[in-house]
Amino acid sequence: MRFRPVRFFHSESRGLFMVHASIVRLLPLVVAITLAGCGDFDPDAAATPEGRAIEELALGDLATRALADHEVSANADVLLDEIGARISALPSGQEAQDFAEERFRDYGLDNVRQEPFELLAWDRRDASLTVTESAEAVSGELNVLSLGHVGSYEVEALLLDAGYGTAEEIEALGDAVEGTIVLVDVGSPSGYGRGVHRTEKVTLATRAGAVGFIQVNDREGPLVPIGVATLGDEPTEIPAAAVDYDSGARLTAALSAGDVRVRLVLENWMERSTAANVLGDILGQTDEVILVGGHLDSWDLAVGAVDNGSGTLAVLDAARALARHVEETGEQPLRTLRFALWMGEELGLYGSNAHVEAMMREQLVDGYAAVLNLDVVGDPVGFGAMARPEAADFMSRVRAPLVASGFELDEDHSTGGGIYSDHQPFLLQGVPIVTVRSRQLPEAAGVSHTTADTRDRIDEEGIARSAAVSAALLWALANEPELPMESWTEEEIGVKLEELGVRDPLERAGDWRWD
Ligand SMILES: [Zn+2]
Known part of the structure; x- marks a missing residue:
């Protein structure tokens, strides 16, 4: 333990005053407070701090x-x-x-x-995700939002299903990641042992050469799960966004029928x-x-x-x-x-x-x-x-x-x-x-x-x-x-x-x- 007595005793007067002020409401405590107080208010005794179990x-x-x-x-x-x-x-x-x-x-x-x-302050402006090429039509609007610390981008590329986007999955995909927009589920595979944070996934995808990152909610419903995309003090190097469960499911279904090309447009504000x-x-x-x-x-x-x-x-x-x-x-x-x-x-x-x-x-x-x-x-x-x-x-x-x-x-x-x-x-x-x-x-x-x-x-x-x-x-x-x-x-x-x-x-x- 390291006890270094402080040099100032700001609360003496407050302590004294409050003993009087609370005397009526706290009768059973008064004796104890007064006794403890005596030591506190004696300048000679102030150097030996005491705790209470x-x-x-x-x-x-x-x-x-x-x-x-x-x-x-x-x-x-x-x-x-x-x-x-x-x-x-x-x-x-x-x-x-x-x-x-x-x-x-x-x-x-x-x-x-x-x-x-x-x-690095950040605020969202606009986001859109559209399918530009697909063997099977993808109906309806895609519900997309930008992640944080992402700048403004317009990118068009093939979509790649990267599972949960863990280190093992990205590694298994190898060169296939290069030049694609990866689609990953939020969370981590069951039995993985620990949660994999979105910032880790964005980093992994970026290092593997992806040109875009989209995470998909794992809960049904209209919610789009966002969050910051980097833990560092710099913006991401690639556009990173999120979509709701249903948008993700439609994209995954289209992917199972063949290539899907998408355009991801993000507009955001950032300033030191x-x-x-x-x-x-x-x-x-x-x-x-x-x-x-x-x-x-x-x-x-x-x-x-x-x-x-x-x-x-x-x-x-x-x-x-x-x-x-x-x-x-x-x-x-x-x-x-x-x-x-x-x-x-x-x-x-x-x-x-x-x-x-x-x-x-x-x-x-x-x-x-x-x-x-x-x-x-x-x-x-x-x-x-x-x-x-x-x-x-x-x-x-x-x-x-x-x-x-x-x-x-x-x-x-x-x-x-x-x-x-x-x-x-x-x-x-x-x-x-x-x-x-x-x-x-x-x-x-x-x-x-x-x-x-x-x-x-x-x-x-x-x-x-x-x-x-x-x-x-x-x-x-x-x-x-x-x-x-x-x-x-x-x-x-x-x-x-x-x-x-x-x-x-x-x-x-x-x-x-x-x-
Ligand atoms: Zn929090």
């Missing part, structure tokens, strides 16, 4: 109170109904940043700030620009930090209620509950709690990457003792910690008071994990990643990154419950004297990432540095 934290009460007056729906009224889609570097993104900043201030967080970073993460803290007694974050930006096709209005609402509500808890009890956590709403996630984890890079430059990234990422949140089902079985006992001790208070959480703690969300830059530096696993409404299945990602797909009470149990987990992480998880050494990071099964995609993205 989970069992002393009344986590069940904390979570129950958080849920009782949650503001998830009130915040959804603004975030989803008023602001809507939240695009990085566009006015809607700025509006979302300002809303988040205002809420963090309302809730009384310290150091509320917007942290700007540069990105800036967006900003929104951050706020509850200052601790040491400079170790527990961070909870989620991405504030969304795709443009709907309001991004599931992805990631849900996580944004959970981060906001956890911030509200914890700030109030500190204000009312006067308890200062051992470690700083940091709340982060990232921008630029959908275009390639820009915001969280920029944050981690800045922390590394200042050699502060080691100060992150744990990170919780909330991306697509529903009703909570349990806790976890990526590739960290050593966290099991800690998680059980956090779970027990929550279950006693009526929260349903699995006894087992997941040690699994993946990449492609805002915990990734932290994971790649060996920072402990904890998880709150949750269950979506059935009607939320497959709506991320589509026109159906609307408010009626989210479970607002479930999100509030996730925020409440997240707040309890964070409070435990911020106060436990000795956390079971330590940052991995450089060597350990490689071993653990391999264990998590993410070596392949990291290699393909050029992010693998362990050999």
Whole structure:
């Protein structure tokens, strides 16, 4: 453990004041607060920070109170109904940043700030896909949308069915890929062992010489599944688009009868620009930090209620509950709690990457003792910690008071994990990643990154419950004297990432540095 006492004690006066203000409502707590407070307010004693074990934290009460007056729906009224889609570097993104900043201030967080970073901003204009030659006629319009980070293109070529577009399938097709527009299913073959991200598929097709890329939805219905086509900071080298299930089926049927030539026309806007993460803290007694974050930006096709209005609402509500808890009890956590709403996630984890890079430059990234990422949140089902079985006992001790208070959480703690969300830059530096696993409404299945990602797909009470149990987990992480998880050494990071099964995609993205 590394305890470096902080040099400023901003919250002394607030703590004192709040003891008086809350005396009537919190009589049973008054004695404890006053006793704890004496130490805190004595300047001579301030140099020895003290934590509190989970069992002393009344986590069940904390979570129950958080849920009782949650503001998830009130915040959804603004975030989803008023602001809507939240695009990085566009006015809607700025509006979302300002809303988040205002809420963090309302809730009384310290150091509320917007942290700007540069990105390749992107917005769609137009897309069309037409069959120009085919042995068998393809009837009806093809429902096509551009993927992100794709420029403007007009290309005509033969269509090639490339299965799921995995490395093995592209390799098996060999030279046949050269000069074609590949048609691939979203997802990965059953039994493949891991999900294959669209960015990997675009990279594989490009390297094999394809001149275009079209992914097909695997769910019936009119939804066209989009997303960013590169994780790098550059646009794709080929046009990349997506079609709905039915359009894909008609093209595949035509392909089985002979050659199919198509014209793909994409028009998009792209510009180097800036967006900003929104951050706020509850200052601790040491400079170790527990961070909870989620991405504030969304795709443009709907309001991004599931992805990631849900996580944004959970981060906001956890911030509200914890700030109030500190204000009312006067308890200062051992470690700083940091709340982060990232921008630029959908275009390639820009915001969280920029944050981690800045922390590394200042050699502060080691100060992150744990990170919780909330991306697509529903009703909570349990806790976890990526590739960290050593966290099991800690998680059980956090779970027990929550279950006693009526929260349903699995006894087992997941040690699994993946990449492609805002915990990734932290994971790649060996920072402990904890998880709150949750269950979506059935009607939320497959709506991320589509026109159906609307408010009626989210479970607002479930999100509030996730925020409440997240707040309890964070409070435990911020106060436990000795956390079971330590940052991995450089060597350990490689071993653990391999264990998590993410070596392949990291290699393909050029992010693998362990050999
Ligand atoms: Zn997301």
